[in-house]
Amino acid sequence: MQEKKYLQVGVSAPIDESLTYINNDPSLDLQIGASVEVPLGRRKVKGVIVDSLEKYESNFKLKSISSVNTERPLLSKKFMSWCQWVSNYYFYPLGMVLDLAFPPLKKNSQRKTKHQVIPDIETSYQPDLTDEQQNVIKNIKDQKGFATHLLHGVTGSGKTEVYLSLISDCLDRGQSALILVPEISLTPQLLKRFAARFPDQVAIIHSQLTAREKTNQWWSAFSKEKKILIGARSALFCPIDDVGIIIIDEEHEPSFKQEEKLKYHARDSAIVLGKYHNCPIILGSATPSLESFQQAQAGKYFYHQMTQRVHKQAMPEAQVIDLKQERSGRTSETSNDSELPFWLSRTLYDHIDDCLSKKKQTALFLNRRGIAQLVICPDCSFVYECPNCEISLTLHKQKDLTCHYCDYSAVLADHCPGCNSIEIKPMGLGTEKVENDIKKLFPEARVARVDRDEVSNRHQLEDIIERMENLTIDIMVGTQMIAKGLDFPNLHCVGLILADIGFNLPNFRSHERSFQLITQVSGRAGRNPNDPGHVIIQAYNTEHPSITYAIQNDFNGFAKEELAMRNSLSFPPYSRLALIKFSSSKLDLLEQCVGNLKNFSQKVIGESVNLDGVRALGPSQAPLFKLKNIYRYHMLVLAPTHQKLHHFCKCMLQNKKAIFGNQVKVLVDIDPVNML
Numbered sequence: 001m002q003e004k005k006y007l008q009v010g011v012s013a014p015i016d017e018s019l020t021y022i023n024n025d026p027s028l029d030l031q032i033g034a035s036v037e038v039p040l041g042r043r044k045v046k047g048v049i050v051d052s053l054e055k056y057e058s059n060f061k062l063k064s065i066s067s068v069n070t071e072r073p074l075l076s077k078k079f080m081s082w083c084q085w086v087s088n089y090y091f092y093p094l095g096m097v098l099d100l101a102f103p104p105l106k107k108n109s110q111r112k113t114k115h116q117v118i119p120d121i122e123t124s125y126q127p128d129l130t131d132e133q134q135n136v137i138k139n140i141k142d143q144k145g146f147a148t149h150l151l152h153g154v155t156g157s158g159k160t161e162v163y164l165s166l167i168s169d170c171l172d173r174g175q176s177a178l179i180l181v182p183e184i185s186l187t188p189q190l191l192k193r194f195a196a197r198f199p200d201q202v203a204i205i206h207s208q209l210t211a212r213e214k215t216n217q218w219w220s221a222f223s224k225e226k227k228i229l230i231g232a233r234s235a236l237f238c239p240i241d242d243v244g245i246i247i248i249d250e251e252h253e254p255s256f257k258q259e260e261k262l263k264y265h266a267r268d269s270a271i272v273l274g275k276y277h278n279c280p281i282i283l284g285s286a287t288p289s290l291e292s293f294q295q296a297q298a299g300k301y302f303y304h305q306m307t308q309r310v311h312k313q314a315m316p317e318a319q320v321i322d323l324k325q326e327r328s329g330r331t332s333e334t335s336n337d338s339e340l341p342f343w344l345s346r347t348l349y350d351h352i353d354d355c356l357s358k359k360k361q362t363a364l365f366l367n368r369r370g371i372a373q374l375v376i377c378p379d380c381s382f383v384y385e386c387p388n389c390e391i392s393l394t395l396h397k398q399k400d401l402t403c404h405y406c407d408y409s410a411v412l413a414d415h416c417p418g419c420n421s422i423e424i425k426p427m428g429l430g431t432e433k434v435e436n437d438i439k440k441l442f443p444e445a446r447v448a449r450v451d452r453d454e455v456s457n458r459h460q461l462e463d464i465i466e467r468m469e470n471l472t473i474d475i476m477v478g479t480q481m482i483a484k485g486l487d488f489p490n491l492h493c494v495g496l497i498l499a500d501i502g503f504n505l506p507n508f509r510s511h512e513r514s515f516q517l518i519t520q521v522s523g524r525a526g527r528n529p530n531d532p533g534h535v536i537i538q539a540y541n542t543e544h545p546s547i548t549y550a551i552q553n554d555f556n557g558f559a560k561e562e563l564a565m566r567n568s569l570s571f572p573p574y575s576r577l578a579l580i581k582f583s584s585s586k587l588d589l590l591e592q593c594v595g596n597l598k599n600f601s602q603k604v605i606g607e608s609v610n611l612d613g614v615r616a617l618g619p620s621q622a623p624l625f626k627l628k629n630i631y632r633y634h635m636l637v638l639a640p641t642h643q644k645l646h647h648f649c650k651c652m653l654q655n656k657k658a659i660f661g662n663q664v665k666v667l668v669d670i671d672p673v674n675m676l
């Protein structure tokens, strides 16, 4: 029973502060951490009691709590402190963070769900660990309590086996284990490995579960009926007590950052959660983020390396094909390659052909969907554009034009809508075109495409994985959906159709991202101990560091060069970054804000000693300037420490009305990943 008279409640509403309510109903059990309903204006909202006070001075007559929500379990102080950190760090109301800690539906132990969430599987026993695996496990176990470990192991070095061993240890201590993986890697392949080692111990949470499934899984982890929770980033918010280890697999993955609402980074938030639980955090990757790598170099994280594949398989042989030379070669008279589509080199063609004849599989990777990104008229330069976004429409099928941002669609006409010319042409390349061309070139091959147009849900992806496994697919064409986590022993040849895509994206991480993708995609080949596999990388800019270091498996070389660059520009990890985004349908209003924000930034940075070394870049038009009829501007803020960064953002938000008025939407994205 709560004795104190005043209760502070984090309410599920866009209000930054907790609100104070009076406790004058002795029948209510109002403990800290309890979920309640409270009056807010004329409505009632959900909330969580975060604190209680003996005294409270108020000019208003305080309202009382309406009811206690006993459906929702009590939150621990430890967990709420972490939520408070998340709220402060990412500028998101505490009550709305707390709201994420609960499942979507009420608990209902009676109802069984239709699908089986965890695959049935025979128990398997641990293999003899390699020396590298044993070393890493020992070194991690040597550190008691909170510690962040970066596990840097090449693709196929047996990182997952290390996780399994550490989890087993954690369960022996009676504690729960939390494992976060990118949504797309939550495949049956991965779940089977966990379920086989720990039968009846695994709960999972990801976005494709129904609300009922999610609720059941949540309760089984929360109640400790299942001691292992594997999930996409949101699983972090399951308020499990006594977590003994947190593992972030593929820690470099951009998808750990949520882009809307609470713009949190699950990896960074997990490290803070680990502090509260006083447990180890394992960050695993074959291509660590430069943030994590730099922390390891600075001695803040423990660094563990695994340099060899489990069966000492060689890394696949990688070959780079210069598409500039291919093109000039083709126009020469001796060339007989006029039959090949423009995107396909003779070398890659030969390898696909060879794989087919040897009954081995090929994967072709291109990080672009559709047939063409641009339909343009060479006579009048008319381009099909989205009327809602300043974006050209992408061609799909034969005649379907769609906007990849707002789903606007149109039909391709035979004549140019501008000048009636019949020369209007699709330009560019996408997975759909690659698939079409491949089917024409190899009519006997069984081809599957894996991208968001073709594979819209988990079951479809699982189906394709199964067909890859039982060898009823010869050639898989896909976007980054096929880049990670998949392990197919019969996959021999991996082709990157155009490695240059992504080199010049307007994002300071574009080289890092390209390096990671090239390494990860290449790592899909040669999983079989008896077959080293082959990787063919087609590119125009063949000397690009993202390619040259990736093909030599030289992460350290790449990191050194890229970190030097970041350092010289004072970009992360050598500074802290926030992206201030502001948008409106009214361009004139927005342009006024540009001047206001610029003046405000100069003034506040110049005047405040707490903002020494803070830099504001912009404001400028966002790379995607108009989306869904909304105009968008943004400003980058770089600061030597996150305290200074937060101080700047706080000052700006306090002056929000004066800078932006009431009709412009303003968002602060701390440690942004997507800069479009």
Ligand code: ADP
Residues within 6 Å of the ligand: 127, 128, 129, 130, 133, 153, 154, 155, 156, 157, 158, 159, 160, 161, 162, 310, 487
């Ligand atoms: P990573 O996660 O580093 O890519 P995995 O843990 O998936 O690597 O290991 C790659 C393959 O090697 C998997 O099929 C796994 O079952 C197997 N494996 C891992 N460790 C061992 C070991 N010590 N002995 C035999 N096989 C192993």
Ligand code: ZN
Residues within 6 Å of the ligand: 377, 378, 379, 380, 381, 382, 416, 417, 418, 419, 420, 421
């Ligand atoms: Zn025209």
Ligand code: ZN
Residues within 6 Å of the ligand: 386, 387, 388, 389, 391, 403, 404, 405, 406, 407, 408, 628
């Ligand atoms: Zn659009």
